[in-house]
Amino acid sequence: MSTLEIKDLHVSIDTEQGTKEILKGVSLTIKTGQTHAIMGPNGSGKSTLASTIAGHPRYNVTSGTITLDGEDVLAMSVDQRARAGVFLAMQYPVEVPGVSMTNFLRTAKTAIDGEAPKLRTWTKEVKDAMGKLRIDADFAQRNVNEGFSGGEKKRVEILQLELFKPKFAILDETDSGLDVDALKVVSEGVNRAHAEGNMGTLLITHYTRILRYIKPDFVHVFVDGQVVEEGGPELADRLEEEGYDRYATGAGAATIAAAQA
Amino acid sequence: MTEITTEKARIGAPSAQPFINGFTEEGESLSPINSATSKAPLAGEAVKSHSHGGGVGIPDSSRAGRLTSYNLADFKPLTGLEEDWRFTPLKRLRGLHSEVLAGAAPTVTVSGPDRVTVETVARDDKRIGSAGIPEDRVSANAWENFSEATVLTIPAEFEADAEITVVIEGTSTVAAAQHLVIVAEKFSKSVVVLDHQGSAVVSENIEIVVEDGADLTVVSLQEWNEDAVHASSQQAKIGRDAKLKHVVVSLGGDLVRVTPSARFTAPGGEAEMFGLYFADAGQHLEQRLFVDHAVANCTSNVLYKGALQGRNAHAVWVGDVLIRKEAEGTDSYEANRNLLLTDGARADSVPNLEIETGLIKGAGHASATGRLDDEHLFYLQARGIPEDVARRLVVRGFLHEIIQQIKVPALEERLTEAVERELAVTNN
Numbered sequence: 001m002s003t004l005e006i007k008d009l010h011v012s013i014d015t016e017q018g019t020k021e022i023l024k025g026v027s028l029t030i031k032t033g034q035t036h037a038i039m040g041p042n043g044s045g046k047s048t049l050a051s052t053i054a055g056h057p058r059y060n061v062t063s064g065t066i067t068l069d070g071e072d073v074l075a076m077s078v079d080q081r082a083r084a085g086v087f088l089a090m091q092y093p094v095e096v097p098g099v100s101m102t103n104f105l106r107t108a109k110t111a112i113d114g115e116a117p118k119l120r121t122w123t124k125e126v127k128d129a130m131g132k133l134r135i136d137a138d139f140a141q142r143n144v145n146e147g148f149s150g151g152e153k154k155r156v157e158i159l160q161l162e163l164f165k166p167k168f169a170i171l172d173e174t175d176s177g178l179d180v181d182a183l184k185v186v187s188e189g190v191n192r193a194h195a196e197g198n199m200g201t202l203l204i205t206h207y208t209r210i211l212r213y214i215k216p217d218f219v220h221v222f223v224d225g226q227v228v229e230e231g232g233p234e235l236a237d238r239l240e241e242e243g244y245d246r247y248a249t250g251a252g253a254a255t256i257a258a259a260q261a
Numbered sequence: 262m263t264e265i266t267t268e269k270a271r272i273g274a275p276s277a278q279p280f281i282n283g284f285t286e287e288g289e290s291l292s293p294i295n296s297a298t299s300k301a302p303l304a305g306e307a308v309k310s311h312s313h314g315g316g317v318g319i320p321d322s323s324r325a326g327r328l329t330s331y332n333l334a335d336f337k338p339l340t341g342l343e344e345d346w347r348f349t350p351l352k353r354l355r356g357l358h359s360e361v362l363a364g365a366a367p368t369v370t371v372s373g374p375d376r377v378t379v380e381t382v383a384r385d386d387k388r389i390g391s392a393g394i395p396e397d398r399v400s401a402n403a404w405e406n407f408s409e410a411t412v413l414t415i416p417a418e419f420e421a422d423a424e425i426t427v428v429i430e431g432t433s434t435v436a437a438a439q440h441l442v443i444v445a446e447k448f449s450k451s452v453v454v455l456d457h458q459g460s461a462v463v464s465e466n467i468e469i470v471v472e473d474g475a476d477l478t479v480v481s482l483q484e485w486n487e488d489a490v491h492a493s494s495q496q497a498k499i500g501r502d503a504k505l506k507h508v509v510v511s512l513g514g515d516l517v518r519v520t521p522s523a524r525f526t527a528p529g530g531e532a533e534m535f536g537l538y539f540a541d542a543g544q545h546l547e548q549r550l551f552v553d554h555a556v557a558n559c560t561s562n563v564l565y566k567g568a569l570q571g572r573n574a575h576a577v578w579v580g581d582v583l584i585r586k587e588a589e590g591t592d593s594y595e596a597n598r599n600l601l602l603t604d605g606a607r608a609d610s611v612p613n614l615e616i617e618t619g620l621i622k623g624a625g626h627a628s629a630t631g632r633l634d635d636e637h638l639f640y641l642q643a644r645g646i647p648e649d650v651a652r653r654l655v656v657r658g659f660l661h662e663i664i665q666q667i668k669v670p671a672l673e674e675r676l677t678e679a680v681e682r683e684l685a686v687t688n689n
Binding site: 054055056057077078079081082083087088090093094096097098099103104107108111112143144160164 | 634635636637639640641642643644645646647648650651654655657658659660661662
């Protein structure tokens with residue numbers, strides 16, 4: 001049982017106009033076995049939270065903490081975080097020319113486990129996982145994400161999730177740009193990883209569609225860098241009907257004020 | 262809707278307006294220097310006259326106007342201000358441009374299939390001068406000073422089942438001249454590896470004749486010792502439906518300057534030119550290539566990739582592609598990519614494309630020099646891969662695109678290892 005704890009996180013980025021604060025005090029606790037959905041309109045800071053946890057250099061943490069079982073995640077380098085068990089399925093996975101999928105997967109697995117996987121079982125494991133995600137076998141010979149369609153890239157992200165077995169998976173809008181079939185395949189992959197019982201999931205999404213396939217235990221609504229409402233899965237249903245309009249600037253502040261009162 | 266209408270109007274009305282001054286339907290009217298009468302068997306008009314650019318036009322206005330001559334005296338002493346020498350540190354040429362090249366030439370040892378003939382010939386052999394004519398002073402100096410040449414002949418219709426390896430080993434650093442001729446006869450198929458090693462100060466002329474229908478791969482490998490200075494002019498003449506794949510790999514040496522050229526003499530020819538270089542601190546690796554589309558329906562593709570690391574590591578790439586007026590149906594592309602791994606390294610990259618006919622299939626040029634992409638590194642690190650390993654993965658992948666073109670497994674393996682050693686130097 002592990003815990004990923006985010007406390008009063010403030011994050012800013014440097015822009016040409018100066019420093020811009022994006023996260024304005026976010027607190028969140030995720031335990032192994034739980035699925036948390038973070039929902040919110042565009043520009044609310046959802047993806048910033050995901051990238052900050054993974055350690056993307058663009059984001060500066062100005063105050064607050066992130067800990068994994070008490071260990072200071074913010075003090076770790078990007079690769080140390082991954083080896084500690086944090087996995088970020090990226091919204092826009094980058095193409096890495098000249099590096100084959102096979103080589104990449106083996107190198108990453110070796111780094112995460114601290115030893116090289118046994119060749120025969122590893123090859124079979126990769127092949128099986130690819131089959132379940134309906135990824136063509138020839139992808140293994142291709143370069144990382146090179147020439148993959150949007151849907152293929154997302155499937156390959158989930159392939160890595162299944163192979164690397166992280167303690168915490170952060171899915172950054174994994175559902176965006178997927179058709180219904182691909183969405184099902186990807187969701188099944190996440191559910192398989194979850195069913196093994198040793199993973200907590202932070203599911204970031206703009207739409208409620210993916211929540212039909214991946215059932216969240218908690219839903220957090222993000223507006224303007226803050227959590228404005230929290231609840232169970234029923235909150236997602238309400239968002240599906242009403243959208244984010246009621247959190248529009250002003251109304252959002254009123255909600256917080258009401259909640260605090 | 263408006264946009265669609267505009268688009269249609271543009272496509273549908275080519276002749277409504279008068280031509281722009283100086284342009285024809287095929288494009289810009291260019292200087293008479295590359296007129297249709299120039300058939301360019303070797304180089305420009307100069308072949309016949311042995312003088313400056315054939316005497317027409319402004320010599321520097323076109324690549325075709327460059328001075329070519331077998332006589333050293335025709336080339337003025339270098340000042341370093343010349344267009345084709347402006348990046349080269351002349352002081353480090355150790356006399357290749359100014360001294361009599363009297364040193365002993367590096368030894369040549371050839372191994373390969375029995376049917377390939379190897380001859381050592383005198384200066385008056387008729388095959389000398391069949392594919393090349395010096396285009397710069399250093400090359401002309403070697404031409405003036407070489408005492409004997411090695412001629413390698415791959416007989417007609419012979420398909421070599423193993424590569425032909427030419428080990429060129431330097432044993433002294435007294436400035437020397439070298440001459441090599443490779444003749445791939447009609448319909449032969451072979452791979453020739455020129456393996457430069459040891460210590461030398463040498464100017465080298467390599468003539469490559471690819472006869473009609475022949476398929477020749479030449480890999481020029483520069484794995485010199487640290488003190489070597491090497492200038493190599495590698496000129497190829499490509500016949501009808503013939504194919505040349507030329508690969509330059511420069512890793513060692515203090516100063517290496519390779520100037521390959523591919524000249525099409527009959528239609529249907531194909532040239533692929535690849536290059537890989539890895540410049541370390543203080544090293545100067547220069548490559549200037551020339552593709553001369555002098556006839557119709559030929560194809561060329563050029564890709565050079567380099568990595569640089571350390572203070573004053575310097576790479577130069579200049580790619581000249583000339584598509585002459587008569588070269589209709591040409592398909593051509595050239596690109597150069599550089600990765601700067603540390604501060605203090607410098608890459609100069611100049612792709613030049615001259616097109617004198619609009620009736621071509623394609624012509625493109627590209628160049629990019631940059632650091633390792635932070636997003637690539639972030640992606641790999643976010644999968645647990647430590648930064649140094651991630652950097653190596655990306656650089657290895659970057660250079661592997663060239664290595665895999667060689668298609669000689671043993672050589673590919675050797676080069677992969679050589680790149681690993683380079684990467685280990687500064688732990689990049």
